[in-house]
Amino acid sequence: MATSDRVPTPLPPSFYAQPTLTVARRLLGARLVRVLPGGARLSGRIVETEAYTGLDDLASHGRRKPTKRNAPMYGPPGRAYIYFTYGNYWMLNIVTEPEGDPAAVLIRAVEPLEGLDEMAARRPDRPPLEWTSGPAKLVLAFGITGDMNTTDMTTTGGGLWIEPDESVPDDRVRTGPRVGLNTTPEPWLSLPWRFWVAGNHYVSKGSGRKQ
DNA sequence: CCGAGGATTATCT
């Protein structure tokens, strides 16, 4: 093994067991990695996240008792919570907080780093800026599917994990309301629980582009 | 460039 080979080091369960807002903030700059069944490696820098706590958060699927859909949020930290919405789209979340506490972080946007040819093949006739600049888009580009729900993302065995990479300093982080909540009442509608990297072109256009 | 409206279906009430 050459010394220059990257050794995969997924973020451990103890990272995801932290408070959800802390996890959402600290995931900025980390690297989302996907190894396809054929062996191709895709990765991207996480540039936008949203925190969904359970219990008191009326915007979160975790606000309800366990159901068929939200059950993974009650499970151990570091597992994937992948759900279907709007009749067409899958969303990738990572479960946070200790087991039994229903919370997760939604991965909303990444900046492509590896596997650009694979992403291009999945997004024909779309420019690179539209491959991963939204939660449903990045799931498509990375070949993530609904049957990967509950994958353990703290090991490499499931072909999906997050590695530490760059750290984003506080003065490059922006926060704002979560996107797409529509009928959620205040104060949850306006809580600044969306985090993104200031000025990064791959941040979604979901709630304005002020950066 | 920008905003409005439609698509499309699993899950929940």
Added chain:
DNA sequence: GATAATCCTCGGA
């Protein structure tokens, strides 16, 4: 029966 943590197309400026 209604809703949805979205995306895309289209029409107007």
